[in-house]
Amino acid sequence: MKSTSHSPILGVLGGGQLGRMLIQSAINYNQDIHILDPDPNAPCKDLCQEFTVGSLKDFDTVYAFGQNCDVLTVEIESVNAEALKKLELEGKKVYPQPDILKLIQDKREQKQFYKEQGIPTAEFILTENKEEVIHNKGFLPAVNKLGKEGYDGRGVQILKSEEDLENAFDAPGLLEKLIDFEKEIAVTVARNEAGDLTVYPAVECAFHPTANLVEFLFAPAEIASDVEEKAKEIAKDVILKLGMVGILAVEMFVTKEGEVLVNEIAPRPHNSGHHTIEANFTSQFEQHLRSVMNWPLGNPDLRCPAAMINLLGEEGFTGPAVVEGQEVAISEKGVYIHMYGKKLTKPFRKMGHVTVLDDDITKLKEKAMKVKGIIKIKSI
């Protein structure tokens, strides 16, 4: 962060929308960014100092990419952590740390970590295959998760009753007690190498009924202040117990009894923090940058109540994307569109998001519903 000509290069594994919004923040700091992504048309392709097309999962590709960077980070968890580990051992700064990425890549290890560290989470059983899931039918209703490769709703399914057992994953995974939650919330925490730690206010998420993706997000979460405090303490506890540097989104359930249980964590900017670009003093993308570069962390306070709506590809449309209703939506005060530069749409693909601001919570929700109804991502 000293001279423009000598500043360290930040390498990012993944060049999707999270990398794209990170770049929008990095521009403000003259922070040069190198991107690695398998897709030659990835959302970051025209917006960085170096764009390399290559696999995030291939050891040699990731290792070679890291050679030209000073600091490395990710915008997706499923990357070759071994290559990052080697780069770390050779003196590169890698945040989140490769060992934490490995832990998070496997939901089974993640759950065991919570258990060992006394972090509240839903009760679970590890299962090696479909047979073991069936054997544990007494544990239903439960969420059946694949240990690895789950992402954006894939690799997660609800098994309500014995009839659902035929769909059980036939691979190492887990069964998690289905929580009859009151709300789903998320708290973002960030920590830098110097040990500074900041905690964002809790947000409330409403998920799409079938796609298992965040459909709406509201900030602040409408929860009792003691529940919020508990959630913030848990999020802090998780990042500290991981010893992680970077930004971490902690998704949690609030049960009807006011209990707070960790659901999943993401060691990177996350869908539950997109509203922070306009709604908070420091956006999650800038905070991510500050934390991995070991700059002082920014203030996480909310400037204004906000809602966030994911713009998902409409069902029934696959092909070159067409955005409908954008002009009507942006005519409204406090409506911010963020398109992700993806040329092709398919059902439920994350094509963009919209943040809505309003000091009046009722109006905010009305505006969010309206925007949701207006903007549609279809194809030609």
Next chain:
Amino acid sequence: MKSTSHSPILGVLGGGQLGRMLIQSAINYNQDIHILDPDPNAPCKDLCQEFTVGSLKDFDTVYAFGQNCDVLTVEIESVNAEALKKLELEGKKVYPQPDILKLIQDKREQKQFYKEQGIPTAEFILTENKEEVIHNKGFLPAVNKLGKEGYDGRGVQILKSEEDLENAFDAPGLLEKLIDFEKEIAVTVARNEAGDLTVYPAVECAFHPTANLVEFLFAPAEIASDVEEKAKEIAKDVILKLGMVGILAVEMFVTKEGEVLVNEIAPRPHNSGHHTIEANFTSQFEQHLRSVMNWPLGNPDLRCPAAMINLLGEEGFTGPAVVEGQEVAISEKGVYIHMYGKKLTKPFRKMGHVTVLDDDITKLKEKAMKVKGIIKIKSI
């Protein structure tokens, strides 16, 4: 604004900081940007879909650049307006319109336009050379301006008394009565092809005593509401009388008698609107984009009082830039740094800016002074 694959290309003449901040907004709309700039290391170089190195003043270069674009705009006035005129005649959208650029390129024509259109401005005399300035010494104290090529404080000087006459510009220019103003303010207006027009709240500028550059900016301006209304009406009047499409910054003097006089105008995002990125519902860069693309204009209201500090190259330092004090400054809540990606600094070069937010005006000013004292742009 329909499909990602068929969206019109916006060509921008100039790839400096204004283009760079425009790109940060354009990313949100999947708006592809082509940039033309003579400097191969211009601030926009790694951040756009196409970057062409070439003169902005050469007819053939500008004309050829425009061929691949659907809409053309500028981030600097001194461009080849003839080439833009030809492109306009051939069906390209060019905003601001080439004829308006020509008018603004010549301060003499600009002043005559105000006079003819009944727009209040300081009294003036056109002068062809040094001799004519000397001949009009009775008009002193006055501001002596070159007709063409003045920019960022160059081509403008104050002639207080006869002793200063030896410095008078020996080229077509003008003498303008020195206004004993109370404040300098600016109002930004924007207008799209459909005729939508929005007016930003007035801001107050404090200029550097010798460099004739904005040093501090405060929003809102601390002026009486009737003065603000008058200023807004004048700014609207200017854009309407120009018939301009795009964004226009109108710099004005407020005299001790509460009179409002137009000083200069800029038909593009301007230094007096940088704070809008964080402080207003719609930033000037997004508004520029909306206006030239003929999208609905955004709400211009202030979300929070703000100050803006230009980060100018320190006197006595020329060479590769080093930023001092950045980390201390960004530790403060509501401090936003924007570096412009310029590798080399020189005295008074605009290297970046900082916006400061605070609901409390006294604290805001304190914070702005503090930031100003902390961040220094020096060289290795």
